[in-house]
Amino acid sequence: MRPDIPRSAALDALAPRLPSTLALVIAEYNQQPDDYRALHQMCHALEITTRFLTVVVLAELWTRRAHPQADFPEPLLTEILRNFERPTLGGWRGLLEAAVKALPGTQGREECLVPQLPAYSRKFTAALGGNNKDPLQRLLPMRNLLAHAGRVSDEMVAQLLGAHQRRFEELIAELTFLTEDQGVTLVALPQKDPARLLRGASGSGESIDRSQLPEDLRQAGPDRMMLITPNGKLDLSPLHAYGEVFQIKKDQLEGQGEDAIQIYSRTADPQGVEYTALGGRFANSRGAPAWESRFSEIFALETWRRRFRTEKALAKYSFQDRIDGLLRLFVGRDKQVAAAATRIEAAGTGVFWLAGKPGMGKSAFMAKLARDYFQLRPEVIAVPYFFESSDADRCRTTSFAEAALLRIAQATGGDIRLEREPQKRLNQLKTEISKFAAREGNSGRRKIVCRWRG
16 A cells, blocks of 8 residues: 555545544554554554543443432443453443443433434444454454464455455444534643644644633633533543653653643553553553542542442342332331331430231331331431341341441441451441441431341
8 A cells, every 4th residue: 555545535534523532543544554554553543432432421421420429320330340440442342332321211312412422332342343253254353363363464464454444444434423513522621731622633632712612611620621512511531631641760650741632541550540642752651640539539449349349248138029028918007107217216226126926017017117218218227137047047146247237338338347256246246336326426417227027
């Protein structure tokens, strides 16, 4: 191929209208005359495009949270914990799929500031394929072959390029929904420096007057990377940013005196974040301290990991089926249940004891009391428990103590290492309840309600 002729006229016309994050890697592929290097540039463009699409959807989901303390949806958290810290291209593919599935709405009618993005992402991930597919049939296994098999033969290069060039170029050409023609722009808002319009294959973009931006973006603030669309705007930071490249030199974080477009690559030790730098002399960068701090606020990976461990341990103490069965048989007595709830609410501490003959409905009464008045209230830590002789493993005070300790840890976001000895575990529960009471003081904001049947 002649070095002065682009591989695709369509991509040559598209790149100047796209956000620079995409335009840079597309142009690198399109202007590469060597076929072997063009395959590698194709893989790089695929990875950066996958990351960019994922970052946009994650930013949308974060913006749409029900309240400021909410996290990402649970299935997406599972995928983040599995793949986010050291993501391969296959990991990014999984993250993109999970993020799109988490968008509100039904498939094909997702609510998204960029309406075409969900459908395109599904087509994009399908074209990538899975790790174990034929490298001549799907893009991801082709990338894995190039990454892990060493220098492939010229014959294989020709086969791979023949199999994938048209598919890749047609796929990328459909990114027109992210162009300036569709009202989509990427704008970097550094804390101190002028705003920059990041469009086309330029690593630095062009300086723009903030008065040209939406009113709420005109004032100086923390570093932001804004995707502005006709339907609204998204802050893509800290996963996507523009600013000085930092690198570790002799165990010290040093600025390199060059600004660059940066997109999240992986976490780094200790508690750092690494970025891929685009359009400059450096291929990678450590995040600026402010970016890393923001990253830790949003992606509370260790907190989520602790929570999942606790929930897994709590699974064996789920009595929900038993409670549901009791409630199907329970009718009436609403006034008595309400009176019991009022009495418990009025008491700061103590024991509420419900006694009666066998078969009177004591267990069902407590199940209704818990469900209607305590179980769904965030200020109440409810600990359901059934002691039954037929359930030898759970019919022990140490098992109840374990369930209560895990439930307190789950509700408070803490971590717990259970004592093995029975008496020590019971003492551990007393200690944790005392700590909880000391934290809450006399505010009455939260309380622990244990309910059991024995």
